[in-house]
Amino acid sequence: MTPTITSVRAYTVSGGGADYHDQGTGHWIDDHIATPMSIYPEYRKSRQSFGLNVLGTLVVVLEASDGTTGFAVTTGGEPAAFIVENHLSRFVEGAAVTNIERIWDQMYRSTLFYGRRGLVLNAISGVDLALYDLLGKVRGEPVYATLGGTVRDELTFYATGARPDVAKSLGFVGGKMPLHHGPAEGQQGMAANLDLLGRMRDATGDDFWLMYDCWMSLDVDYATRLAHAAAELGLKWIEEPLPPDDYWGHAELRRRMPSTVLLTSGEHEATRWGFRQLLETGVDIIQPDVGWCGGLTELLKISALADAHGTPVVPHGSSVYSYHFVVTRPGSQFTEFLMMAPDAGEVVPMFSPLLLGEPVPESGRLTVPDRPGFGVELNPDVPLHRPYTRT
Ligand SMILES: C[C@H](O)[C@H](O)[C@@H](O)C(O)C(=O)O
């Protein structure tokens, strides 16, 4: 008999974990990175100064009638825990562990009046990923098998961090750097952006992929000028240059950019409807985050839509949650690894210290472990807090 889900519990954790922006001082991920808030000088130096790390990590734990537990982690912290415990749990408790599609549909429809994107979709994603983990653990199979099996033996990675030169020596196929200066820092900022790219090109040679992650910080004019100048230095792609709501700007920018530089976006987009709009702008690669876009159930739909557009899907970060998807998709030829060591100088697990068994690439490659579910467990040494206990 198919087990049913007997309980849903939502926990928070602070300091690293799934909220990988919640790092200590001196970390490269908070070092004067261009953001939509860079127009205000007082918020330029640090993203934590404007609250990038206020949410923290959400951990969703599900228990089934046969005693099996499944879990998932994402960003969302206490407000997402509230949504999971007080709203979404009603669609999950009592359902069969196989009923993922119906649970997703009910979570999405019932939250439309305050949801559609952002935090609510993070919460839905967390529950959805926990459902896949639980189903895999009940069946004794890895999530990639539940999705239909692998299309490649191993994953190929590029690295995101401050040191593409180090990433090259570690075997990654490319390095994506955060852009440090936005339009408000004028010509001097533009020169500094290009200077860093030039130095990294010199250090890595002509064949290594170099990319700039602009984290929604630019406008069409600045992004156009950056793309043309950076094309001379062999930039592979310019990522998320514009605010996600500016679909029209994405289309205009794609028209204005040199054809040799790819335009990528989507890590802050959600659902098949959001990605439909983004795909219609002509972006070259979409980058959904499976912990934010609606979970695996929704990512499969987004990916089918992308296939029909001929657009590759290269998910944003998300460690094991991305790996089990990418290894099953012909349209996802490589994937991202976020370098979470403070100086981006070595490979450490992305969600450290929250998970046990979190695999990391070696020489830029990884065979996804065949353990049941997503193949990871919660580290018992990391204290979990359940802010909205139900009786
Ligand atoms: C490095 C970037 O600024 C972000 O912190 C990161 O989350 C990202 O956008 C990425 O693509 O990995």
Ligand SMILES: [Mg+2]
């Ligand atoms: Mg990015």
